[in-house]
Amino acid sequence: MNNIRRGWCPSLFHPMKTGDGWLCRIKPFFAKLTSRQARFIARSASDLGNGFINLSQKANLQLRGFTPEHIQQFIPFANQENLCSLNALEEGKRNILISPLAGIDPSCHQDTILYAQCVHHEIIENETIQFLSDKFSFVIDGDGLYPLTQHHADINLRFYHNQWILQLGYAQQVIPCDLNHCPKLLKQILEFCHHHNYPRLLHQDHTEQFLKETSISGQSYNHSTSSERLSIGQFPQGYHIGIPFGLLNSHDLNVLADISDQYGNSTLQITPDRSIILPYCSAKAHGDLKSFITDQNDIRLHIISCPGKPYCFQGQQPTMHDIQKLIHFWHSKLQTLHISGCAKGCASPQKNPMTLCATPKGYTLILNGRADDKSIYQDLDLTKINSLFLTHSKMN
Ligand code: SF4
Known part of the structure; x- marks a missing residue:
C-alpha cells in the first residue's frame, strides 16, 4: 500500500488547498437544503470560487476555487443561512450521514430525524468530542426506500429487524438502542473513547472491549449490504x-x-x-x-471519478477530461468503474470491480481492489485501457 495521508478531513473552518484553489466544504444539516440555501450556495460558488461544486460520498457539497480570504468572507454568511455550525470544533465533528428520505418516505422509520438530532445534540454538548478524530462519523439509517446498510461510520444507528440498534464500525455484535436510551449510550461510548484515547472506533476489538467494560449484552447483526436502493x-x-x-x-x-x-x-x-x-x-x-441523469440505465451512474488534475494537487492525470472518452469504452451496467486521480482514491475508498488509478505515466488498472492496490496492468494509455476493458467484458 502506498504511503498516503488519509487522516485529515477538511471542513469549512479548516479548508484544504487543492489544485484549483481552496476547497470550501458545506455539510447541510440532515442532508437537506432549502431552495434558498441552494441559491445562496450557487451564488457563492460563482462569486467567490470557480463555480464548480462536487458532491461527496458523505452527502456534503464542496465548493472549489476559493481563496482563504473568500472563505473567511463566506463563513458568517453561511452561518446566517444555517449552513454551518457556530464554531470550528462543532463543524469539524458534525459528520452525520442520515437516510436522505427521512421524513419523506413513509417506510423510513419515523424516529430517524429524532436519532440524528440526538447525535447532533451530543456533538454540541459533550466536551469529550474534542478528543475524537475529525473523521469520526455517525450514520443514521432509518431503512425504507433508501437504506444506508453499505455505509459504515464509527457509530451507526440503524433500524433493523423492527428495532433500533447501535453498531460500532463494522461490528457483528450490536446494542439495542431505543430513543430514550440513546443519549446515555452515546455518552458512554464517547467516555470510553476518551478514557482509552481512541480517536476512532472502527475495529471489532473496540466493540468487544466496550461490551465487556460496560457489561452491556450485544446481539448479533447480519445485514445484507446489497439492499436495493431507490432507483433514479x-x-x-x-x-x-x-x-x-x-x-x-x-x-x-x-x-x-x-x-x-x-x-x-x-x-x-x-x-x-x-x-x-x-x-x-x-x-x-x-x-x-x-x-442531469434521470434514467437508471444511464451508464454514467456506473462510473465514479474524482476531479483529478489540474483540480487537485495530487492528481496525476486529467480524469474529468479522460472520462469523456472512457465513458464510451465502459459498457457494464452491472459493475462500477472507479477512476481515481491518484492512489488516495477519495471518490471511492472501498474496493471496486474495476479501478483506474492515475500515475505520472498513465493509469494502473486494478481488478476487484482499491486505488492503492498493486496490479500488473500499469502505465496504460486510453487505447490500452479500451482493449483491456474489451478482454474483461468477454471473460465475464
Ligand atoms: S484521489 Fe483524486 S481528489 Fe483525492 S487526492 Fe487523489 S487526485 Fe485528489
Missing part, C-alpha cells in the same frame, strides 16, 4: 436525479432550486451517492432535468 427517476414521493460524476456548477444548482420551487416542496435532499432527491417533485419537471 420519478417515485411516489418525488424525483431522484443523478449528478454526472458528482460534479455540479452553480448554474445547475440554480436550475434545481427553481425546479424544486416550481414542481416540488422547495427543498433538495443530498444523498451519499452523488445524487439529489427533489421531494414531492411532479413528473412535469422531467423536461427541465435534461442536464
